[in-house]
Amino acid sequence: MLKKERHNIIMRQINLHNRVLSSDLVELLNVSEDTIRRDLQELADDNLLNKVHGGALSKSYQSTFDDSKVYAKDAKISIAKKTASLIKDGMVVLTGGGTTVIELAKQLPQHLHATFITISPLVAVELAKYEKIEVILIGGLFAKNSQISYGGHVISQLADIRADLCLMGTSALHPTDGVTDTDWEINQLKKAMIASSKKTAILCISEKLGITLRLKVAGLENISYLVTELDADDQMLKAYQAKDLQII
Amino acid sequence: MLKKERHNIIMRQINLHNRVLSSDLVELLNVSEDTIRRDLQELADDNLLNKVHGGALSKSYQSTFDDSKVYAKDAKISIAKKTASLIKDGMVVLTGGGTTVIELAKQLPQHLHATFITISPLVAVELAKYEKIEVILIGGLFAKNSQISYGGHVISQLADIRADLCLMGTSALHPTDGVTDTDWEINQLKKAMIASSKKTAILCISEKLGITLRLKVAGLENISYLVTELDADDQMLKAYQAKDLQII
DNA sequence: AAAAATATTGCATGTATTTGCGGTGTTTTT
DNA sequence: AAAAACACCGCAAATACATGCAATATTTTT
Known part of the structure; x- marks a missing residue:
């Protein structure tokens, strides 16, 4: 060279x-x-x-x-870095949208050689910047506010996928109620994503812990990793530690 | 020697x-x-x-x-505005990627009530800003350079679509050779897009006129509209006017 | 066509650049 | 404070370069 x-x-x-x-x-x-x-x-x-x-x-x-002083951006960067360590060469990773996941897509190591499947165009565009990452974008109806693909078309495509790891943000996580959400479509979508992956990591800033919303997406028993910006031994995380869930 | x-x-x-x-x-x-x-x-x-x-x-x-600048932006804005006039309420519009189409997605009237199907995440994100436009994003393998979905998966999805109008940019347009391109995948993709639409509009800045590349996408007889930044009666467009092609 | 003039090429020589490594000092993280 | 990661220095091997010169090829002149 x-x-x-x-x-x-x-x-x-x-x-x-x-x-x-x-x-x-x-x-x-x-x-x-x-x-x-x-x-x-x-x-x-x-x-x-x-x-x-x-x-x-x-x-x-x-x-x-210094635009890094956007709301909770530091926390999200911290989560992104921790999550990046979960992803190894050769993995097939399925991701949702959300600011935390987009941040992750900016923080990956340059040499990572993996396949990413995503329902988020913004994540796809970020991932396209890496030489050695193959990007597959799942299409369907396009949600205006959350900027992701959704709907039956997406779910039927997800059914064909077997990913090693699923990464998603969440609006709420509770020690006993698990992952919950308010939107029916998003709920269906997340269930399908979890079902298509061997393991699932929830990316979740600490202030969304302890909240429960209307619709149940998954219990903690279906989640393998919880990634927050807090230390793994933080007081707030005690309630989650009992489960078969790795906290990072 | x-x-x-x-x-x-x-x-x-x-x-x-x-x-x-x-x-x-x-x-x-x-x-x-x-x-x-x-x-x-x-x-x-x-x-x-x-x-x-x-x-x-x-x-x-x-x-x-180091060419981070968008080339010939003024011409593209002019083309975008002209193209917007082709789109009426209730239409189903299929679009490709490319800077010209992205520019179009920024220039649409707020009140437009239409359905857009696109292979470009960037176009989808722009279109999502309009209240009354329904956006469908087609997914598949994601092309790093051109930032669009491509591959067999995309083409088979296109086969299910019947759009009223297809909008695409092009690298070359010639009076007798029609639309040509250099990349095999893009070639297949564009053919599929044209086949899925009742009418097709080619968005093409004037300097790409008169050029022929390796692979043929479509003859002029398959195209309904040619949109350039030039006036319809410009000298340079004479050669195209004979055909059954509306120049805007 | 032969001879002269010119241009091109390969080689030998010496020089310059590039690169990885070991040792050591510095900064950052734990 | 210790450990880890990073930076800097000088060295040596490998590679690339410039130059002059002789041998060969090509063109021009006679």
Whole structure:
């Protein structure tokens, strides 16, 4: 591989994600860390990026850097990172929509080689930025507020799928009532998603814990992982720990 | 072997692969490395390629990744507005992806009461902003570059659809050769889209007129409308006017 | 057609670049 | 405070490059 090609690829990654980790580039380009660091140094000398500890940032990203103070964004980023660690090479992952999942799609390691099936166009667009991830988008009626595909068409497509892991956000999670929701269509959809996957991880910021809504989606016994921004031994999570549920 | 021949072969390799290694050329052309280096130097002097350590890169390769700007935006907005006038209340409209169609999705009248079926998540997200438009997203494999769903799954879903109007951009339109493209999957997809619709409108900025590419999608006789940013009586459009094709 | 002039090519030489590695210092995380 | 991750330095091997020169090929001139 020519050095200039590497530089081009690095710049493409930067333009796509606004940041890169050296470790990701090592895997992606199959060269040593020293080479990556030298590359980043050269690109930084040419004023094409900002080199930082562990990787580099896009020049243009600097200005928008502090929009990370959106509501509960920190918590969601934290959840996203924890969830990313659940996903291994070769897995088939089924995802819903929701801001937490979109955040996850931005936080995956560059070298991840997996298949993602999603009902969310926004997630699909984010995932398309990764070289080694295959993306399958499930279509159907398009829900205006939640920006996902829904309806019978989606559910019948889900029936054909056997995923290793299902990732979904939720509006409510309760120690005894499990996952609940308010919308009939979403309820059906989530049930179908869980049924199509070997394991399910619920991504849930702490303030949605302890709430119960109208419609039951699944009991805790059907869930394998609960990912929140809290520490696994947090007081608030005690009630969930009894179950056969891994808390991250 | 003549020097000029070598140069031609080198340029063909460059245009084909966007890059070339000196070592590969040595094997391919059976000459010494010195000769290759001198060849590359001469071609670089003539501004035909970029010589780098270890080989050379195509001139255009550089620009393929830093073109974050939308090209010919004004023309596309003009086309979008004209196209919007084709869409009436109650219609079922099938759309492709592409920047022109996305622009259209931003320019529709708020009161429009129609059903849109699309293979483009980005179009779906834009359309979801209209109260009275029902959006159906067709899913399948997700194409990283063009950001649309493609593949057999998409085509079989299209077979179930009967739309009133199909809207698609194109890479090339020629008075006698009609709509052509370079990619096999896209080709199949567009054919299926046209077959599923009563009428088809091609959205095409003027600079793509008169071009023919490798694969034929459809003849002009299968197209009902041609929408460009030019006036309908423009000189350049004369060649298309003879056909049974409405130019807007 | 032969000779001269010119251009092209390959080789040898020395130089420059690129890259991975080990050792060591620094920063970040636990 | 310890451990882990990252960064920096210098070194050595491999590779790529520039240059002059001789051998060969091509074109031009006679």
